[in-house]
Amino acid sequence: AQTVTQSQPEMSVQEAETVTLSCTYDTSENNYYLFWYKQPPSRQMILVIRQEAYKQQNATENRFSVNFQKAAKSFSLKISDSQLGDTAMYFCALHNAGGTSYGKLTFGQGTILTVHP
Amino acid sequence: EAEVAQSPRYKITEKSQAVAFWCDPISGHATLYWYRQILGQGPELLVQFQDESVVDDSQLPKDRFSAERLKGVDSTLKIQPAELGDSAMYLCASSKDRRIYEQYFGPGTRLTVT
Numbered sequence: 001a002q003t004v005t006q007s008q009p010e011m012s013v014q015e016a017e018t019v020t021l022s023c024t025y026d027t028s029e030n031n032y033y034l035f036w037y038k039q040p041p042s043r044q045m046i047l048v049i050r051q052e053a054y055k056q057q058n059a060t061e062n063r064f065s066v067n068f069q070k071a072a073k074s075f076s077l078k079i080s081d082s083q084l085g086d087t088a089m090y091f092c093a094l095h096n097a098g099g100t101s102y103g104k105l106t107f108g109q110g111t112i113l114t115v116h117p
Numbered sequence: 118e119a120e121v122a123q124s125p126r127y128k129i130t131e132k133s134q135a136v137a138f139w140c141d142p143i144s145g146h147a148t149l150y151w152y153r154q155i156l157g158q159g160p161e162l163l164v165q166f167q168d169e170s171v172v173d174d175s176q177l178p179k180d181r182f183s184a185e186r187l188k189g190v191d192s193t194l195k196i197q198p199a200e201l202g203d204s205a206m207y208l209c210a211s212s213k214d215r216r217i218y219e220q221y222f223g224p225g226t227r228l229t230v231t
Contacts, residue, residue, distance in 0.1 A: 004159075033218045045160075045208070045222040091159050095218045103148065103215035104173060107159030 002027040004094050006108035013082045014116050020067075021077045021111050023092030031097040034068065036077045039110075040088040048090070051075065082115045089113075119143040121223035123209050129229045135197035138226045142191070142211030149186055150220060151194050152208040160208055166192065167215055199230045 004025045013019035025034065036048040051059045051068050059066050063083075067076045079086055092108040122141040130136045142149050147168050152160035163182065165173040168189040177184065181200070186192040196203055206227050210220040 035218075037222075044224045047219060050218070093159075097216070097218070103165060103167075104162055105150070105220060107161070110157070110159050 002029075002094055002096060002104075002106050004092050004106050004108035006092055006111050008111045009109070010112045010114070012114045012116060013079075015082055015084060017082055018078060018080045019082055019113065021079075021090055021092075021113065023075045023077070023108055025073050025075060025092070025094050025108075027073075027094060027096060029096045029098050033095040033097065034066075034075045035093040035095065035105075036064070036066070037091045037093055037107075038086075038088045039091065040085075045091070049077065079113075084115050084117060087113060087115045121209055121211055121221055123207075123223040123226055125226055126224060127227045127229075129231065130199050131231055132201055133198040135195065136199050136228065137193055137195045138207050138209075138228075140192045140194070140209030140223060142209070143221055146211035146213055146221075147189070148212045148215050148217075149192050150210040150212075151184055151192070152210065154206040154208055154225070156205070163194070165215075172215070196228075199228075201230050204228055204230045 006023050032053045034051045037045050038048045039045045049061045049064045063080045065078045089110045089112050091110050094106045124139050149166040151163045154160040163177045164184045166186045169186050184194045206225045208225045209223040212220045
């Protein structure tokens with residue numbers, strides 16, 4: 001079975017500052033993908049950033065970047081220059097590309113991020 | 118930009134009644150997913166379709182839940198009878214294929230069972 005754990009139920013940050021959200025995971029597969037999804041209040045879930053497990057280089061998408069530590073099974077999200085529109089619930093998710101969980105997306109419990117003006 | 122459509126957006130039903138949700142995935146997407154998201158938690162997969170076939174329904178409570186995707190396009194999720202514990206957000210997502218990892222989510226249906 002695969003698991004995803006987000007240990008920070010809530011985080012807050014001042015506008016323009018940097019914040020890091022934590023995520024750890026467990027899987028027996030070697031081929032998998034990791035994601036951060038954003039779910040704004042009363043709005044649909046959208047993909048923020050993705051990381052292929054076979055790539056050593058950390059993914060970056062504008063103000064969003066990840067710190068992928070494969071051996072430690074850690075996958076944190078860094079948001080730079082935080083904006084009010086970043087306020088949302090953030091979910092870390094794991095997608096297995098093989099094995100019995102092929103095609104299944106497993107989510108963490110989520111972290112509520114509030115950006116203050 | 119193509120989006121996943123879901124209806125209704127909100128549904129209030131009484132315990133023991135039947136309820137159904139509808140999802141229309143992005144055109145051309147072969148894989149369709151139904152998730153249940155309890156307030157304050159992450160989504161949990163209920164059922165996954167590849168075209169019209171179910172490929173994973175291991176977490177679907179089959180005594181009361183059913184799902185179909187008859188023509189491999191839109192899909193319906195049904196609960197009969199609804200129970201208080203079914204109150205949740207029901208999310209539909211689609212992707213081009215199971216191998217294509219990016220899933221696109223719909224706005225969800227918020228179900229309240231009274």
